[in-house]
Amino acid sequence: MATQTTTPPAVAWPRAGRLVRRCVGPAVVLVVAVLLPYGTLPVPLLLGGPLNSAGSLQLLATCLVFAGLAVGYDLLFGRLGLMSFGHGLYVAVGAYSAQLAMAHLDLPLLPAALLAAAAGTVLAAVLGAISLRANKTTALGGIGFAMVTLAFAQAGSVLVNTDPGGLTGGEEGLPLDADRVPGALVGVAHTAQLYWLALGYAVVCVAVVWWATSRPVGQVWQAIRDNEVRVDVLGLNPRRYQWGALVLAGGLGSAGGVVYLLVTGGATAQLTSTTFTLSLLVMVVLGGSGTRWGPIVGGLLYPLLDQRLTALAGTPAVQHLPAVLRVPISQPLVILGALFVLAVFVLKGGMVTLPARVRTWFRRRAGTSP
Amino acid sequence: MTALLEVADVRVRIAGSAILHGIGFEVPDTGVTALLGRNGVGKTTTVRAVLGLVPCTGRITLAGRDVTGWPTHRIVREGVGYAPEDRGVFTGLTVAENLALAERIPGDADYDTVFALFPELRARSAQRAGTLSGGQQQMVAVARTLLNRNRLVIADEPTKGLAPKVVGEVTDVLARIAERVPLLLVEQNLAVVRRLARHAVVLSAGRVVHTGPVAELVADQDRTRALLGVGGAP
Amino acid sequence: MSTVVLLALTGLGVGALYYLVAAGLSLIFGLMDVVNFAHGALLTGGAYAAWWLAGRLARWGVGGFVLAVLFGAAVGLVLATVVETMLIRPLYQRRQGQLLVTVGLSLALPALATGIWGADPRTSTPPAGLGGTVRVLGAAVPADRFVLIGAAGVVVLALWLFLARTRYGLIVRAGVEDRAMVGALGIDVRRAFTLVFALGGALAGVGGALANLYYGEVDPGQGTSLLIFAFVVVVVGGMRPTTGVVLAAAVIGLVQQFADYYLASGLGDLSLVVVLAAVLLRPDRLVTRTTV
Numbered sequence: 001m002a003t004q005t006t007t008p009p010a011v012a013w014p015r016a017g018r019l020v021r022r023c024v025g026p027a028v029v030l031v032v033a034v035l036l037p038y039g040t041l042p043v044p045l046l047l048g049g050p051l052n053s054a055g056s057l058q059l060l061a062t063c064l065v066f067a068g069l070a071v072g073y074d075l076l077f078g079r080l081g082l083m084s085f086g087h088g089l090y091v092a093v094g095a096y097s098a099q100l101a102m103a104h105l106d107l108p109l110l111p112a113a114l115l116a117a118a119a120g121t122v123l124a125a126v127l128g129a130i131s132l133r134a135n136k137t138t139a140l141g142g143i144g145f146a147m148v149t150l151a152f153a154q155a156g157s158v159l160v161n162t163d164p165g166g167l168t169g170g171e172e173g174l175p176l177d178a179d180r181v182p183g184a185l186v187g188v189a190h191t192a193q194l195y196w197l198a199l200g201y202a203v204v205c206v207a208v209v210w211w212a213t214s215r216p217v218g219q220v221w222q223a224i225r226d227n228e229v230r231v232d233v234l235g236l237n238p239r240r241y242q243w244g245a246l247v248l249a250g251g252l253g254s255a256g257g258v259v260y261l262l263v264t265g266g267a268t269a270q271l272t273s274t275t276f277t278l279s280l281l282v283m284v285v286l287g288g289s290g291t292r293w294g295p296i297v298g299g300l301l302y303p304l305l306d307q308r309l310t311a312l313a314g315t316p317a318v319q320h321l322p323a324v325l326r327v328p329i330s331q332p333l334v335i336l337g338a339l340f341v342l343a344v345f346v347l348k349g350g351m352v353t354l355p356a357r358v359r360t361w362f363r364r365r366a367g368t369s370p
Numbered sequence: 371m372t373a374l375l376e377v378a379d380v381r382v383r384i385a386g387s388a389i390l391h392g393i394g395f396e397v398p399d400t401g402v403t404a405l406l407g408r409n410g411v412g413k414t415t416t417v418r419a420v421l422g423l424v425p426c427t428g429r430i431t432l433a434g435r436d437v438t439g440w441p442t443h444r445i446v447r448e449g450v451g452y453a454p455e456d457r458g459v460f461t462g463l464t465v466a467e468n469l470a471l472a473e474r475i476p477g478d479a480d481y482d483t484v485f486a487l488f489p490e491l492r493a494r495s496a497q498r499a500g501t502l503s504g505g506q507q508q509m510v511a512v513a514r515t516l517l518n519r520n521r522l523v524i525a526d527e528p529t530k531g532l533a534p535k536v537v538g539e540v541t542d543v544l545a546r547i548a549e550r551v552p553l554l555l556v557e558q559n560l561a562v563v564r565r566l567a568r569h570a571v572v573l574s575a576g577r578v579v580h581t582g583p584v585a586e587l588v589a590d591q592d593r594t595r596a597l598l599g600v601g602g603a604p
Numbered sequence: 605m606s607t608v609v610l611l612a613l614t615g616l617g618v619g620a621l622y623y624l625v626a627a628g629l630s631l632i633f634g635l636m637d638v639v640n641f642a643h644g645a646l647l648t649g650g651a652y653a654a655w656w657l658a659g660r661l662a663r664w665g666v667g668g669f670v671l672a673v674l675f676g677a678a679v680g681l682v683l684a685t686v687v688e689t690m691l692i693r694p695l696y697q698r699r700q701g702q703l704l705v706t707v708g709l710s711l712a713l714p715a716l717a718t719g720i721w722g723a724d725p726r727t728s729t730p731p732a733g734l735g736g737t738v739r740v741l742g743a744a745v746p747a748d749r750f751v752l753i754g755a756a757g758v759v760v761l762a763l764w765l766f767l768a769r770t771r772y773g774l775i776v777r778a779g780v781e782d783r784a785m786v787g788a789l790g791i792d793v794r795r796a797f798t799l800v801f802a803l804g805g806a807l808a809g810v811g812g813a814l815a816n817l818y819y820g821e822v823d824p825g826q827g828t829s830l831l832i833f834a835f836v837v838v839v840v841g842g843m844r845p846t847t848g849v850v851l852a853a854a855v856i857g858l859v860q861q862f863a864d865y866y867l868a869s870g871l872g873d874l875s876l877v878v879v880l881a882a883v884l885l886r887p888d889r890l891v892t893r894t895t896v
Contacts, residue, residue, distance in 0.1 A: 019725045098762055130881065143639055147839050154832050162871075227385075253680025260782040274828060285704055320760065327719040334719060341691065423784060445792035460778045460783040472789045514789065519697065537671055 026206075033199055036060065042275045044125060057191040061198035061263045063300045065256055068198075070283040070299030072252035075209050077281065078290030079218070080245050081225035086127070086149035087275040089122045089156040090250045094257020095267035096160070102180035109181050109324035113258045120254020121247060127152050128246030132239055148345050150274070157272035162295055166362040174269035176261055183261055201259045202296075205252050210292060212248070221245060275333075288350025297351050306332045374399040374522055374552055375420065380428035382412075382419050382574055388576065389415050390426070395578055397522065402544075402553040404584060405568035408599045413556045413575040414455050417526050421452060447474065451515025455526040455556075459498030459507045465491055468499050472514035477518040487543050488498055488513050505536035512543060514598075523547060526556045538540040541565060560598070564588050572597045606743035611861045613740065613756050617872035619857025620756030621818060624811035625834035626841070626849050627763060628804025633778040633838065635800050637699060642687060642833065644827030645713035648678035649683045650809025652717060655822045656729050662729070664756040669731040673755075673813040680809020688801035693794060710828065717824040725823035728816035736891045748817045755814055759807065760850055772799055833860075833884055855879075 035053050069091060076082040092174045097116035101107045107115065131152070134144040151234025162171035178186045184193050223231050225237045261267050270276060277365055279302060309332035312318055318329055330336040347353065375397035382390040390412050405413050419426040422442040430438045436439045437445050446452065460468055469491070475480040485492045485537045495504070499510060508528055515523045527535040528544065541562050547553060550568060557563050563570070563584060570587050572580040579588070580597060587594060625647060632640045655678030661668030685710065695701040703844060724830060729735075737744040767773035777794045779786045784792050815830065816822050832854065841852025864872030 003650065134881075146639075147835060149833065150835065151877045151880045155874055158873045158877075159870075162868075219695040274832070275711065276709060281704075281707060282711070328716065331715040331793045333715030337708045337710075339713070340708035343704050344701050344708065345694070348701075354682075407692050421788060423788065441792075442787040443790050443792045446788060454785065454788065458782060458788065460781050460785070461780055463774070463778060467774055467778075471774055471791070472769075473784070474790050518790075562631070 013247050025078050030203065034196070037195055043261075046233040052192070054188045057195040058263070059304065061191070061195040062307075063196070063303045064198035065263055066280075066283065066303050067296045067299030068202040068259075068282060069253060069256045070210050070287070070295035070302075071202075071205045072249045072256070073280045074284045074289055075212075075221075075245055075249050075354040078295070079213055079221050079225060080242060081148045082141075082242060082245070083281075084131075084246075084249075085146055085274065086131075086153035086156075087154045087253055087280055088271050088273065089127075090124055090253035091257040091260060091276070092156060092267065092271035093120045093123055094254030095175065095271060096257075097254075098258045098261050099174045099177060099267050100167060105182070108183075112180065113255070115254045116258050119122065121251035121337070123251020124253075125243070128243050128250065128255060131247070132242055153272065153274065153277060156269065156339045157269070157274075160269045160272050162226040165324035167169055169267070171269050171272075173266055174336055175266040181262065201256060206296065208252065209246070213361045217244070237270065250319045259260055262317070279336075282336065286340055286343050286350060288352035291350065291352045294350045294352040300335065303353075305336060309335060372399055373397065375541075375554065376429075376431040376432055377420060379417050380416070380426050380430065381426055382415055382426045384415070384424065390419065391426070391576045393578055395552065395581055397554050398569065399521075399552050402566045403569045403571060404546045404563045405554060405556045405571050405573065406429060406558075406563065406598055407438045407573035409558075410437040414526055414572055415553070416557060416573065417452075417524055421450065421524070424560075424594070426503060428452070440543070446472070449519060449521035451507075451518065451520040451523040451551075452527055453511040453515055455530070457504075457507045457511040458504075459499045459502075459510050461500070464496050464498055465496040465502070465510060468510050468513070469513060469517060471567055472517050472545070474518045481517070484513045484516050487516070487546065501564055505532050505540070508532065508536075509543075512540070512547070516547065520551055522554060523551050524554045528555075529559050529562055535563065535567045555597075555604040558598075606741065609648045609743040609864070610745055611865055612858065613745045614751075615744075615858035615861035616854055617752040617818065617857070618860065619854040620752040621811055621815055621830065622837050623834050623850060623853035624759060624807050624814070625830055626837035626853055627759065627841050629834050630778040630838045630841070630849050631776070631780075631800050632804050634874065635783070636692075636702075636797050637783075638702045638706065640801075641831070642709035642713065643804065644829075644831030645709055646680045646684055646687075646808040646827070646828060647812040647815070647822060648717050648827035649713055649812070650680035650805075651812030651816055651826060653679035653809070654813030655726065655816050658728065658816070660733070662731070665731045666733045666764060669734065669817075670835070673810055674776045676722065676813030677806045677809040680812065681806040684808075685802045687805075688798050690704060692801065693797065696794070700745070702824060706732075711830075714824045714827060716823050720825070723824060725821035727821050728819075730817055730820070734817065736875020748814075752814055752818060755894045757854075759810070772796060776800060782821055828871045833876065839880060 039052060039055055069087075073084075073087050076084050076087070094116045096121045098109075098112045101112035101115050102109065105112070106117075114241055129151075131145050131148040134148040160168045168174065184190055185197065191222050196302070213221065220236060220238075220241050222229065224241060230240075257267070257271070260271075283302045285296035286297045286301065287296065288294025309329065313326075313330040313332075318326055322331070328338075343350065373396040377396070378394050380390055380393040385591070392560065393412070399430075401541070405416065407413050415424060418424045419431055422437070422440055422445050426468065427439075428438065429436060430444065432448055438541070452458075460471070460480065464473070469479075469481075470476075471493075476561065490506065491509060491513055494506070499507060502510070504536055511527060512525065514526075525544065529540055532540065537559065544553065544555070544562075545566055555563070555567060557567075567584045570580070570582060570584045571578060572587070625643060629643055631641060632638055632643075654672040657675045658669060658672035659669060668793070686866070691709070692702050695705065730748065734747050737746050738750065739745075742753050765773075767777055769774070773794070774793055775786060776799075779793055779796055783793055786796075812827065813824075815826060835857055837849060837852045840856065841850070842848035856879065858876055858881060860872040862872075863875040866877070
């Protein structure tokens with residue numbers, strides 16, 4: 001009697017289950033996100049208004065832009081172990097170039113956006129190559145790269161602030177020139193369209209990064225993070241792979257800058273500040289660096305907390321608190337910075353580890369009873 | 371003969387790879403114990419685990435006290451002198467400063483013995499250690515172990531890379547030290563081992579494969595060659 | 605000629621300021637392997653502390669100012685000690701965690717200062733006797749430059765004495781070379797860590813107090829901008845608190861002032877980036893093997 005040699009269902013199903021879980025989860029989230037502007041649910045504390053109000057959608061759009069930016073940043077920090085302090089530079093290049101292209105080169109939005117993204121990508125290619133060279137200086141360990149990116153960002157900041165030829169508007173920045181932007185993306189009535197644009201950007205970033213990290217190049221990136229020398233010895237040039245990631249992240253960042261310009265209605269010098277790039281670092285670490293969802297969670301949470309805390313600080317309830325409590329609340333960065341420090345201590349791995357930690361805690365409680 | 375140092379089931383993992391797979395041996399409180407084995411078997415890692423320089427599981431007992439997991443400086447303060455494989459001499463400091471750093475109780479250091487054994491170091495007190503020869507640096511490393519009252523001295527390949535004449539000098543010094551303090555000696559040079567050591571612990575691929583008197587091991591040429599990869603001819 | 609003299613002395617004065625911040629930074633990095641982003645916040649703490657006390661002791665003139673500087677140093681020292689023992693030390697095994705904590709502090713602490721004193725700069729009036737100018741070779745040089753240079757000179761000497769002549773200085777010098785070996789000699793390096801961090805905090809506090817004098821005002825963002833210059837100095841001068849850092853600080857201060865004047869205002873900062881890039885891409889230049 002011949003024995004059956006087909007794969008028993010118990011083995012086949014978990015694999016299908018994993019695939020389904022990997023796709024279904026993100027798909028559900030995406031559908032919900034797309035439908036959000038149609039919801040009228042009031043969300044008082046988190047959003048300060050109903051879901052489809054202009055204010056809420058504007059805030060959510062900002063959060064989505066940062067989610068996309070954080071995912072791009074985490075490609076460098078979480079996947080490759082490259083600590084770049086100059087990522088804000090590319091966002092700024094994207095925002096400023098697009099605006100300048102529209103205002104001074106009379107380009108419509110789409111060509112201007114493409115030009116801005118291209119400019120950012122080229123800049124990332126050039127600066128990335130230079131920064132990586134500095135990484136070889138063993139006297140400084142790995143921080144040579146970080147220092148050079150910091151210096152370039154500082155240079156960019158100086159350049160923008162000095163306002164050469166009146167182009168950058170100095171500290172105040174450049175407001176969005178609405179003439180060149182299609183009507184569908186301008187004005188309070190069209191906040192939903194801006195929201196979908198921001199969502200589209202975030203989806204593109206997530207798709208690109210998730211796809212890239214699942215390919216062989218993603219494995220090489222992981223290997224470089226773990227042991228650069230070993231990769232070298234295996235015959236692969238780590239520098240080329242690092243450079244590729246830098247160019248990709250720079251491109252995504254500058255595209256994000258264009259979206260930022262549209263969503264917030266302007267480009268400001270704050271984009272080039274160290275605080276901006278550091279906030280990307282906070283988002284990524286708070287959410288969970290090197291994970292699929294971590295940077296998204298962090299990127300969504302940070303601007304949300306930032307804006308809501310600022311709003312909270314203005315309320316009479318807070319104004320009447322004693323100074324000891326009022327002062328920290330009035331400055332969102334105090335709480336965000338403190339949360340960040342706390343997360344480093346208590347929540348190693350970021351917020352994405354929370355579900356697993358909660359599960360373990362429950363299991364441990366249940367497991368003590370025989 | 372009681373065991374001064376007991377190592378039991380010590381395992382060490384470095385960057386995901388297991389280096390030591392359960393090392394166990396004893397160092398008696400007199401004489402010289404040699405830790406032997408080919409290159410890369412884990413001799414230095416064992417010594418570093420004993421001193422708390424690498425994390426490990428298992429149990430390490432020094433003079434009856436369980437020192438597993440203790441920070442290095444606490445273990446050393448129990449009375450362990452250490453001359454590491456790379457000599458660990460601070461090149462930017464002078465010879466005198468290198469020695470002064472090793473004083474555990476400032477002011478109560480046995481410089482008489484040190485300068486009696488290493489007169490050259492007194493002459494070179496103000497010289498920067500980075501400009502010393504390999505042999506001279508080794509002398510500084512060994513001298514540091516003599517400054518304090520130590521229960522145990524650990525020397526990791528003290529004759530490595532030295533000219534034959536200097537090897538002889540260092541061996542002489544180690545022999546005189548061994549008269550007063552038990553010594554755990556990691557060595558590849560069989561002649562040195564034969565001269566100094568009474569007990570042998572042989573490692574291979576992260577495990578202890580042989581323990582016993584040195585005289586016995588050295589007499590058995592086949593075994594010596596198999597375990598250490600070198601001939602045992604006198 | 606008088607312009608050159610003014611620029612040179614201002615350059616050295618600014619360089620002195622950078623040195624005060626960079627010296628602590630390089631010690632902390634050299635010994636503890638920590639890139640202390642919170643250093644700017646320590647400076648800000650010292651600056652506001654000194655400003656607060658100086659305001660109250662305005663009648664005491666120069667004496668009051670000196671007390672204010674010392675107070676700034678003390679506040680910097682205490683802040684640094686608290687940060688090191690409570691936030692840095694527990695993360696001893698997690699080097700990246702330590703860096704991230706300093707990043708978090710670099711965001712939170714200046715924001716706290718903004719919350720307490722507002723984002724606008726507060727004027728810092730120099731004490732009578734330090735507000736005027738001194739004639740040097742035909743140039744009218746503000747007196748604060750000399751104060752800065754003098755203070756840095758004192759610190760250089762004191763730091764040298766500490767490192768070369770004290771036991772803890774010996775431990776620090778050895779630890780910068782080989783931290784593990786120092787432990788293997790029976791010394792608890794962690795105490796040296798706290799000491800070095802506290803020292804860095806004190807120096808940053810002095811820097812902050814003197815920055816008040818130089819800029820004539822104190823604001824929450826000062827620390828961060830000075831920190832970046834200090835990073836450049838540390839990278840250019842070498843990671844050890846040797847003469848390299850002193851020279852680098854002087855050079856960078858001079859380059860900045862001359863570039864600002866002869867090229868265009870603001871381009872002084874840009875030129876520093878060029879200097880930094882030039883140094884980082886020529887690795888042979890970096891190693892300064894001079895001892896203390």
